[in-house]
Amino acid sequence: MFEHFKGEEVFVKKILEFKDQALYKQRIVLTKFLNPYHQSIVYSIIGNSGDLIVLEDGGLVNSESKRLIIAPSFYQIEKEDFEIVLVKIIYAKPFGKLTHRDILGALMSLGVKRELFGDIYEYNDNFYVAMDLKIYDYVRDNLTIIKRSKVKLSITDEKIEIIHEYVSKTFIVSSFRLDRIVSSFYKLSRSKAVSYIQAGFVKVNHKEVEEISYLCNNSDMISLRRYGRVKFVDTKRKTKQDNFVVEGYFYK
Numbered sequence: 001m002f003e004h005f006k007g008e009e010v011f012v013k014k015i016l017e018f019k020d021q022a023l024y025k026q027r028i029v030l031t032k033f034l035n036p037y038h039q040s041i042v043y044s045i046i047g048n049s050g051d052l053i054v055l056e057d058g059g060l061v062n063s064e065s066k067r068l069i070i071a072p073s074f075y076q077i078e079k080e081d082f083e084i085v086l087v088k089i090i091y092a093k094p095f096g097k098l099t100h101r102d103i104l105g106a107l108m109s110l111g112v113k114r115e116l117f118g119d120i121y122e123y124n125d126n127f128y129v130a131m132d133l134k135i136y137d138y139v140r141d142n143l144t145i146i147k148r149s150k151v152k153l154s155i156t157d158e159k160i161e162i163i164h165e166y167v168s169k170t171f172i173v174s175s176f177r178l179d180r181i182v183s184s185f186y187k188l189s190r191s192k193a194v195s196y197i198q199a200g201f202v203k204v205n206h207k208e209v210e211e212i213s214y215l216c217n218n219s220d221m222i223s224l225r226r227y228g229r230v231k232f233v234d235t236k237r238k239t240k241q242d243n244f245v246v247e248g249y250f251y252k
Contacts, residue, residue, distance in 0.1 A: 022071055039066060060086065060161070067082050103146065174243050177216075181246075
């Protein structure tokens with residue numbers, strides 16, 4: 001188990017403990033917000049034994065970050081068991097438009113751990129954040145200004161669906177190696193791309209990858225810290241010089 005998820009030994013050990021609590025102590029175990037990679041680890045560890053169930057909720061429709069419940073299969077799980085509130089953030093537009101990064105930075109500046117809130121999504125000029133019920137009062141009382149804009153937080157029962165918008169760009173690359181893809185997609189020198197990868201700044205499908213020779217696969221989600229995320233798409237086309245024609249779907 002530890003060899004299969006190299007680098008995630010601490011997380012794997014925690015999930016194994018959760019499995020034992022649910023299986024042998026008949027408890028409901030609720031995780032913090034997990035990214036898709038960590039969610040996949042939970043499903044791999046729990047397996048399909050039939051004795052346990054794994055359910056998920058992220059607070060928004062199509063959310064990436066979710067909380068998971070691990071419980072004996074005979075338990076009836078309710079939505080309230082996930083202890084998630086969807087928070088609507090309304091702000092004063094005359095002072096400038098806020099961004100996803102502004103909201104994330106403001107929450108982190110309060111000392112709120114990233115695992116206590118999920119996706120941040122902008123819809124109809126307001127922001128929505130899924131967060132742990134236990135931290136809502138603290139965030140509401142202390143998050144009153146972001147940049148120069150006054151903000152107001154409230155719990156909403158709106159059903160918000162996340163719909164990602166992309167900007168598609170075409171690239172010509174000599175190989176699918178991660179260093180070449182990062183260099184091309186983010187317009188960086190090869191040496192800069194290598195240094196970022198080796199420093200752990202690059203993730204593929206939400207997992208840190210430090211191997212510059214990693215070969216990207218079709219639909220891999222690549223992210224570079226402070227540069228954003230992009231989906232790698234293999235068009236199955238080549239140039240006359242035998243280079244690959246690929247596309248990058250950049251998240252707006």
